[in-house]
Amino acid sequence: MYRLISGLAVSLLLAGCGGGDGGSDFSKTTTDAQRTCPPTMECGFLSVPKDYSNLNDGNIDVYYGVHRANIPSQRLGILVFNFGGPGASAVNGANSMAVNRLPNDILNRFDIVGMDPRGSGRSQYAEELTKCAENRNCDNEYATFSQYVGSNSVVKDLDQLRQKFGDDKLNFIGYSYGTRLGSLYAQQFPEHVRAIVLDSSMSPNTENYLQLRLGNTKGFDTVANYRLVEASRMNQFETVIDSVNTPNGYFDKKANRFSKYESDSTLNRLVSRQSYNEWAPISDGLFKFLKDDDATDLRVALSQPISRMSEKLSSYYSRSDALFRAVICTDELSPINMNEAIISEPRFMKESKLFGHYQYKQNASLCADWPNYRDSVANIENMEQKLAGQRILIIGGQYDPATPYAWTESMHQQFGNLASLITVNNYVDHGFSFDGNTCIDNPTTQYLLNPEIPVPNITCDGSTQSKSATYSSGIASEDDIHPAKRVRGF
Template identity: 90%
Template sequence: MYRLISGLAVSLLLAGCGGGDGGSDFSKTTTDAQRTCPQNMECGFLSVPKDYSNLNDGNIDVYYGVRRANIPSQRLGILVFNFGGPGASAVNGAGSMAANRLPNDILNRFDIVGMDPRGAGRSEYAKELTQCAENGNCDNEYATFSQYVGSNSVVKDLDQLRQKFGDDYLNFIGYSYGTRLGSLYAQQFPEHVRAIVLDSSMPPNAENYLQLRLGNTKGYDTVANYRLENTSRMSKFETVVDTINASSYYVDTKNKTFSKYESDSTLNRLVSRQSYNEWAPISDGLFKFLKDDDATDLQTALSQPISRMSENFSSSYSRSDALFGAVICTDELSPISTNEVLRSDFMKESKLFGHYQYEQNASLCADWPNSRDSVANIENMEQKLAGQRILIIGGQYDPATPYAWTESMRQQFGNLASLITVNNYVDHGFSFDGNTCIDNPTTQYLLNPEIPVGNINCDGSIQTKSAMYSSGIASEDDIHPAKRVRGF
């Protein structure tokens, strides 16, 4: 049985929390489509081929929502959002972006569109995945339709959406896993690309889940080095973690026992995103522990409730986890076996996080028994596109999608890509979150993609909209949708 992601492993995987599906049932009627639609959007279902390699196999329905351009006479086309996962719905998120975040220059000239990928929100297979996730076993569902929810199918659905709106070209903003969709669209439909923003990139050439997790583990080390500030703290924490991995606990000079659960919680919060304020409350206690070998203050801090807004594990979260496994394993280009997982060396990537990552996240797709629809590597895109420019955004200390992945994606688009690098900020998903250094050139690019943005460095420590939300100034619904997504 393929396990669903749970417990502390979920927190390390989080690109956010929240992001409900919208709607309590999965009816495909026009009335129900509009009933669950954001107030600022019109919603409906798009009929698409179930299997693009066998058009005789019938059609399925995917759910979408659109907020029409303010000035139809100046309309540039649809601007489609995907907020990551895989597993996240997009209709509500797109409505939230239009209501709270996008500048008038964008709202005036684009139809803002969200499309729930297959298995997400109200689209096909979401009902089945919700039910099996609640039961804790989706093996039968995976065997039946997992090959139809992979990224290749979703990318083709995006092109069907483009055609529905009568546009020759697609404008797309993908966050995290959404960058896989955006880059695949550019690869498969280069002649229909107008503007694509890839924010917090997935790697362009990771061929299986094991490679993704090894890269993630190395990225955590980058974040830990930044936050711990000096090598002596890093070295001491590695010693503590090594001891716990060997004996399940560590005893400090005060004869206090520091447990594996406390260690895992500390690792989790060490690489948590700044917008949820989980790191600051434990930082002083951890620094004291690493300096004086006294865990008292850290244990006290860990025992306090996390200030993050409600992280309840509802059916939509379980469904998201189930879809995560189906898509990631279906997408694999080079399948892995359990023996390959056993031979993997996570400790080479990080002495601090290697054991935990191996234990929690290494084996999800090993010996996957179901059909695949493997995605191709993204490479040599400068030769495949006809001069269309791409905007890539990445955080130097992004804990979910390491900056090394952004650099790899940038390399594959060559001179057609502009790169915005976000420094001094441990977070994920950056555009249209209130930092004008990022938002202004992103807006400029979407309006005039033929004009190069250039390579820009932005200080992410400037207060952003999401940074205010951890202190309770606004509701969870106002947090950037890309920060409320489980997975990548």
């Protein structure tokens, strides 16, 4: 089982952050599409080829929803959102963006569209993955259809969606894993790109899941150094973690054992997103522990309850986890075997003395010896040569705990002079555009309206982020939470 460290919210996550999967009814009738549709949207099913390499293999249905442009006579096209994962649906999230976040300048000119990728929401294979995830074994399902849910298929579905709406060009905003889809679309359909925003970029050139998690592990150290402030704290915590992972464990000066569970919980919260509000409650206790070798206050802080996900969301996240594995492993370009995974711990430790052991245990073997067909994604490279002058906007956080800023820099490099870069500083979080920071939102809006006009490379202070609520008080209103911040995975 993969686990993206982002506070205990990863395994326990949170109530009130629904994924828009439409419940347990997966019927594909037009009536059911509208019955589960958000009130401000029109919804339907798009028939697409099951296997784009064999068009005789029949079609499947992909669910979508559209919030129509306020001024149809000034319409610029569809603006499609993907909020990450892989595993997240998008219809309800796109509706939330339209109702609560997007400025009128965008709503007037664009049809706002969410498409549930294969295996998510109400799209094909979601029902099968939901059932097998509840039974904790999706091996048969993976063998049957995992090669049809990979990113290459979803990107081609996006182009089918563009054609359905009669647009020659696509406008797309991808968060996190959604940046893989957006960059792949630019690579595969460069002539149909109008505007693409890549927010919190995935790495454009990692070839398997192990490489992704190694990069992710290194990124955690960047966040930890930022939050611990002083190098002495970082060094001391590395010493503690090193002892925790030995048979003898670690005991503070009061001879109280700092357990593996407490250690993992602290690591989770150290790199948790600010919107989860799990770092601040333990920071003073951790600082005291690292200074005085007394874990009493930290232990008390860790014992305080955090939000728990509801029973309904438990089913949703189980399905999301199952789809995550199917997509990530299907996408791999250079797969590894189990032996390579087993011997990879030194590579994790090289990236981070703090997080290496934990990340190795949680993530190294997820796709090792994957027995099913793959549909490998190509590396994103030399995009300046592949696009015909279409400009791209890239947004990344220097202290993003989910997709490290190094990935944003790498993505920016692959698009060269065609890409503008907005860097977000002083903010440990993930998913930044249309979240209440005018330094980010205004140039993003201007880019979408006029993508031919270059956006200057700028740095924005993320501490002024004003729109998102946090999960600190238990059940948060779905309207208060940016859809990209509700997603498990990347």
